[in-house]
Amino acid sequence: xxxxxxxxxxxxxxxxxxxxxxxxxxxxxxxxxxxxxxxxxxxxxxxxxxxxxxxxxxxxxxxxxxxxxxxxxxxxxxxxxxxxxxxxxxxxxxxxxxxxxxxxxxxxxxxxxxxxxxxxxxxxxxxxxxx
Amino acid sequence: xxxxxxxxxxxxxxxxxxxxxxxxxxxxxxxxxxxxxxxxxxxxxxxxxxxxxxxxxxxxxxxxxxxxxxxxxxxxxxxxxxxxxxxxxxxxxxxxxxxxxxxxxxxxxxxxxxxxxxxxxxxxxxxxxxx
Amino acid sequence: xxxxxxxxxxxxxxxxxxxxxxxxxxxxxxxxxxxxxxxxxxxxxxxxxxxxxxxxxxxxxxxxxxxxxxxxxxxxxxxxxxxxxxxxxxxxxxxxxxxxxxxxxxxxxxxxxxxxxxxxxxxxxxxxxxx
Amino acid sequence: xxxxxxxxxxxxxxxxxxxxxxxxxxxxxxxxxxxxxxxxxxxxxxxxxxxxxxxxxxxxxxxxxxxxxxxxxxxxxxxxxxxxxxxxxxxxxxxxxxxxxxxxxxxxxxxxxxxxxxxxxxxxxxxxxxx
Numbered sequence: 341x342x343x344x345x346x347x348x349x350x351x352x353x354x355x356x357x358x359x360x361x362x363x364x365x366x367x368x369x370x371x372x373x374x375x376x377x378x379x380x381x382x383x384x385x386x387x388x389x390x391x392x393x394x395x396x397x398x399x400x401x402x403x404x405x406x407x408x409x410x411x412x413x414x415x416x417x418x419x420x421x422x423x424x425x426x427x428x429x430x431x432x433x434x435x436x437x438x439x440x441x442x443x444x445x446x447x448x449x450x451x452x453x454x455x456x457x458x459x460x461x462x463x464x465x466x467x468x469x470x471x
Numbered sequence: 472x473x474x475x476x477x478x479x480x481x482x483x484x485x486x487x488x489x490x491x492x493x494x495x496x497x498x499x500x501x502x503x504x505x506x507x508x509x510x511x512x513x514x515x516x517x518x519x520x521x522x523x524x525x526x527x528x529x530x531x532x533x534x535x536x537x538x539x540x541x542x543x544x545x546x547x548x549x550x551x552x553x554x555x556x557x558x559x560x561x562x563x564x565x566x567x568x569x570x571x572x573x574x575x576x577x578x579x580x581x582x583x584x585x586x587x588x589x590x591x592x593x594x595x596x597x598x599x600x601x602x
Numbered sequence: 603x604x605x606x607x608x609x610x611x612x613x614x615x616x617x618x619x620x621x622x623x624x625x626x627x628x629x630x631x632x633x634x635x636x637x638x639x640x641x642x643x644x645x646x647x648x649x650x651x652x653x654x655x656x657x658x659x660x661x662x663x664x665x666x667x668x669x670x671x672x673x674x675x676x677x678x679x680x681x682x683x684x685x686x687x688x689x690x691x692x693x694x695x696x697x698x699x700x701x702x703x704x705x706x707x708x709x710x711x712x713x714x715x716x717x718x719x720x721x722x723x724x725x726x727x728x729x730x731x732x733x
Numbered sequence: 734x735x736x737x738x739x740x741x742x743x744x745x746x747x748x749x750x751x752x753x754x755x756x757x758x759x760x761x762x763x764x765x766x767x768x769x770x771x772x773x774x775x776x777x778x779x780x781x782x783x784x785x786x787x788x789x790x791x792x793x794x795x796x797x798x799x800x801x802x803x804x805x806x807x808x809x810x811x812x813x814x815x816x817x818x819x820x821x822x823x824x825x826x827x828x829x830x831x832x833x834x835x836x837x838x839x840x841x842x843x844x845x846x847x848x849x850x851x852x853x854x855x856x857x858x859x860x861x862x863x864x
Contacts, residue, residue: 347626347629347630347633348629348630348633348643348745348746348747348751349626349629349630349745349751349753351745351746352741352742352744352745352746353741353744353745353746353748353749353798353799354521354523354741355746356746358498358741358742359494359498359524359527360491360492360494360495360497360498360742361491363490363491363494364491364609364611366491367489367490367491367609367610367611368609368610368611371609371610371669380669381610381669382668382669390485392485392531392534393490393531394530394531395528395529395530395531396490396528396529396531397526397527397528397529398526398527398528399525399526400523400524400525400526400527403523405746406644406746407633407642407643407644478757478760478761478764479614479615479616479620479760479761479764479774480614480620480622480757480760480761482614482615483610483611483613483614483615484610484613484614484615484617484618484667484668485610486615487615489610489611491611495740495742498740498741498742499740499741499742502740502741502800511800512741512800513799513800536615537615537775538764538773538774538775616783616785620760621756621760621786621789622753622754622756622757622759622760623753625752625753625756626753628753629751629752629753652747654747654793654796655752655793656792656793657790657791657792657793658752658790658791658793659788659789659790659791660788660789660790661787661788662785662786662787662788662789665785
């Protein structure tokens with residue numbers, strides 16, 4: 341779980357958070373989730389493994405304001421053979437302000453080509469433990 | 472339809488567009504769509520009308536690179552009593568690289584309170600003409 | 603002092619941090635500096651006080667990469683009658699990667715007009731203690 | 734010269750442009766300046782040439798608001814042996830709202846190492862013609 345305080349630069353002239361920032365937080369949440377699993381994306385990249393985005397969505401249920409203290413909770417929600425879904429929930433205290441997900445693929449770069457491959461069993465186990 | 476060239480600052484260390492930028496483009500597309508209808512959001516704001524985001528989603532089908540020439544096509548896809556859906560398609564030439572939508576509400580600010588209201592008939596007609 | 607980890611979305615296709623992010627961090631540093639002084643900018647805004655940017659600059663001395671652990675140190679460097687300068691230093695470990703500053707004004711909003719005014723003595727004392 | 738309209742997402746809760754966006758525009762201005770010279774940065778990258786940022790600064794003289802029509806004028810202002818300075822001016826109509834610059838280096842990547850080198854004579858001539 342990430343803790344953050346809504347930054348001035350994340351708001352817009354409507355006085356609330358500009359919604360694309362939720363997806364910035366989602367991406368951040370995914371990267372930190374892999375960190376917390378002991379599988380930093382930097383080390384995956386060095387092995388030629390990518391986790392490209394396939395889809396993303398968010399439902400917004402309450403506005404967020406400058407200086408609000410928020411949490412971003414990211415967890416594995418669905419595992420398929422070559423893809424996985426991460427759920428992200430943004431809260432101010434107990435109030436959910438946005439809930440969404442990302443679909444990502446497990447891809448290897450070989451000789452300059454990208455190829456979706458089966459998520460290795462040991463990664464799958466880590467993802468299930470963290471879901 | 473908006474024309475743009477992918478900016479250096481919109482890419483990430485993977486060499487492709489950082490996906491939250493699609494939602495920056497969607498929001499931009501929505502604002503320019505209202506402009507093109509003769510209903511600039513600035514003038515709506517001055518009347519106390521807001522079009523807050525309720526949900527957003529995007530499916531990504533091909534990577535975008537620095538300096539790619541792209542188009543962003545935004546159109547009204549669905550009209551309900553108090554909400555509407557705008558579809559956004561991002562293309563490089565004929566290739567769709569991302570397709571998504573935003574759900575937004577029609578809301579008035581009265582005495583400091585926000586209240587979803589029925590989209591006025593004349594606005595609905597403009598939206599249908601532009602769909 | 604703020605601790606952060608360089609986010610994927612802060613990098614560009616050159617594989618390093620996109621430089622405008624330094625100014626995002628500077629603004630964040632300023633807001634957190636006021637927080638740490640017991641003078642949150644939110645409470646200033648509620649009193650009709652603004653601290654608008656007058657100028658900003660940064661010199662870059664080393665690249666920053668994805669996942670680098672960094673610190674952002676912000677401190678009051680110069681106090682004039684109606685303006686102040688905050689210095690910001692970004693470091694990865696002991697290495698300074700960027701050093702810059704912001705000039706800001708002390709402005710009150712009265713009847714819709716903005717007017718630069720003398721920084722109050724008690725604020726000046728807090729700024730000097732934190733410099 | 735670039736034409737743009739201030740986007741909703743470029744504003745902050747103060748109702749004006751969040752200042753780091755000026756540096757996003759400066760970087761964009763530099764890339765488009767190289768484009769207009771017939772020397773797109775993409776083609777420089779393919780030759781192993783980088784133009785890394787060394788310093789950037791901006792003075793802000795008037796606020797910019799959502800939907801303001803602006804121009805960004807970028808031009809070569811100073812040429813040294815291995816570095817160059819680009820001046821950027823942002824205007825709304827005739828009003829300068831921000832004026833600043835970037836210092837950049839001319840660098841080649843050879844065997845994974847970066848080395849500042851003398852700006853080639855033919856590039857220098859193009860820069861002087863565009864200054």
